[in-house]
Amino acid sequence: MKISQIIAKTSILIFTISGTVIGSAGVAASASTTTNAPSEYVQKDSKVGPGYYGNNTNTRASRSARMAQSYSAQSSTASFLAAIKPGAINTWKKYQVLPSITAAQAILESGWGTSGLTVQANNLFGIKGSYNGQSVTMSTKEEDANGNPYYVNAQFRKYPDWATSVEDHGNFFHDNSRYHNILGLKDYKQEANLIQQDGYATAVNYASSLIGLIQQYGLDQWDQEAFNQTTFPMKPIDMSVATVKFVSGYGINAYDDSGNYIDGSRDIFKDGTAWKVGEQRMINGQEMLQVATNEWIPRQYTTLDASVITVNAIPQGGVNTYDLNGNFTGTVLTSGTQWKSDQFATINGQRMYRVATNMYIPERWTQFGPGK
Structure with missing residues (x-):
């Protein structure tokens, strides 16, 4: 079995400077288009954010408030917040985006988890493409050069749960330099205003909407919780030993100094085995770890992964x-x-x-x- 057959890569979502969402490379919309509106579709709404949202997005902020008020019990709201909290906390750990901000955006953009994309794919932010190879197809409302609407099928990321959707959304801010001024901030009011200034959404009251949700539901407490869980500088990872991290029961290829595959190495360097590390070197375009004389294994398949x-x-x-x-x-x-x-x-x-x-x-x- 080849490594390429086992390791699946997540599609990369690209956002343009204007904030318009573009599907990842290799994810193509259906060739079929129609001018007849389907019963359910999603569309862009720059007032709310750069994603695709449900049919009636022009009143999404007020609709989200009404949904929260109309729930039969407050436990429904609490359940939504509890479901997204782990992902929101991780946005701070991984991307230095405040959990309170991410949670408030999830509320606005998904209508408290009731949008069609959220129900079908746990996709809270209307992100196109696929996630770990998983996607759903939805009709999208587009406009031609003359402003005439038409509808086309497109793929949207499907997540295993809401927390994963929230965490993946943090990557959007991390990968777009226009938002780097918010990374690491600890004041949610400052961050909300900067996100609006940076062009995330065009609604004039966007920042105040985020701030209002954060204050109403005490989401700033999540920020403090995330701060308490993160201590820098961290203790450095021990580089003297590398443990193979692969598919259970399988091994990885090893190579010699010249980059040639060592026959039978997959039977030796199996998942879970540990090896003392000597030098590090780029071989065959990959970072390799020396585990014996004239024997090297790819670093990315070990506990010392530096990807x-x-x-x-x-x-x-x-x-x-x-x-x-x-x-x-x-x-x-x-x-x-x-x-x-x-x-x-x-x-x-x-x-x-x-x-x-x-x-x-x-x-x-x-x-x-x-x-x-």
Whole structure:
């Protein structure tokens, strides 16, 4: 069995600078279109956010309030909040976005979890594409160049639960530089106003709507809870031993110094086995760990996986990034934020991980270093 047959990659959602949602590469809308409105469809509503929402989104903010009031018992509202809370807490841990803000946005954009996409796919934010290969098809209302409406089928991400949808939404702010000014903030009022200023939604009362929900339901308590669970700098991960993390019962390929596959290695380097680590090296375009003389295993399939880098510095501290020539890029990464990485390089005599095109962060300021 090939590694590519076992490991599934999550589709990547791309947002344009204007905030318009675009489906991920390889996710195509149905070729069939119609001018007749289906009984159920979703459409863009820039007043609320950059996603796709239910038919009557022009009054979504007030509709969300009415829904909360009309529930037969307050426990229904509490159940919704309890379901999204783990994901909201994780948005702080992984992306440094306040849980209170994410929760308030989930309320507005999903109508307290009653939107069609939420019911069918646990998709609270109307995000197109697929998640871990899972999606649902919904009709979307679009407009041609003359403003005439038409309807077309498109795929939307399907999540296993609401908490996962909330956590994935945090990645939107992390991956879009226009919102980097909110990462790491601890004042929900400031963050709400900045999100509106950055163009997330066009409703003039968008920030005040978020703030009102946060205050009404005490969501700022979630922020404090997240702060208490996060302590930086973290103790660095022990780099001396790597444990294989793969599919239970299966092993991974090992390679020699020249990048050639070592026959029978999958029977040795099985999931759960631990190995002492020597050097680290880029081989066949992958970061490899030396586990024996002339034997290397891919780092991404071990407990030392560096495909996601956590900035490890003092709370709210910043870490400089550098280009391949060792020059400061002008970008400072906030402690606690996480960044995708695909390779490392030795720059200014230090090991650094690439987190963007020609942008590297020193290892000592990641989860693999002391952070001080």
